[in-house]
Amino acid sequence: MFTIREKDSGNFIGQCALLPIEFTNGNYLIGYQIDDTQWRKGYGSAACEFLVYYGFEVLDAFRLTGDCAEGNIGSEKAMIKAGFQPEGRQKRYWIKNGKWYNKLHFGLINEDISEEKMEMLRKTYNKT
Template sequence: MLRGKSVLLRPVRRSDLSHFLKWFNDPEVTQYLAMYLPMTEMAEEKWIEELGSRATTHAMFVIEVLEGDGNRPIGTTGLSGINPKDHRATFGIAIGEKDYWSKGYGTEAARLLVNYGFEQLNLHRINSGAIAFNERSIRMHKSVGFKEEGRQREAFFKNGKYHDHVVFGMLKEEWKGL
């Protein structure tokens, strides 16, 4: 587990299935993600079950907000494609509880996970990206210290049209310099 001031990152559990189904079947949430509806219960169950066998290449967490009466799951974050030879991985995040959007929880979770990637997993580079119209995600990436490295033009088809994919990256030396 990774603990910050207002969020906790903990491993994904089977009991998180109901949250994932709610979040990843909400068009308002998934419009910003590289996924498409519907997300079936069977597909989510399979994903959760397979996480154990992918522990060397994936570090996936549920984001919980630390509240006085207990923690509340609000989203998920993780590093995928962890490559120990090249010392790189790809960062991803989704805040599924819309009441918690734009309150800094995603930024804090991202900082915790990036620190974990560089300091615990000894990564040299973390890749990421965002759909160009996801302004909150773009601001969060820049706030955490990711550098915009380019765009993949018209890479996603969402809401009836094509959108660019903004490509981000961060090197360990850049993280240490923050």
């Protein structure tokens, strides 16, 4: 799990994480949440892209898995821009305050990300 902070001020922006999926090695569930004062500034997209870098480059994942509620446009766009493929939709997966939400599934296989893209991610996120 990572905490996201603004580079100069150190102000809290949000969190993101890669969680191992049980019964296998190398498949991780991604997650991110950005403080609502910081939405729509590109942080969610950057967090998702960082998780792709960390998952494939550092954890040597073979697959990254993601999901979101249908209608969570910010999350869906962040995953699609990072290269995730839509993998299906489960109807009426969650209920909150009497409202039903469908669940959208996404996945990214290590072989489906180009070496050019990985090189770009290394240049952006590997500061060591």
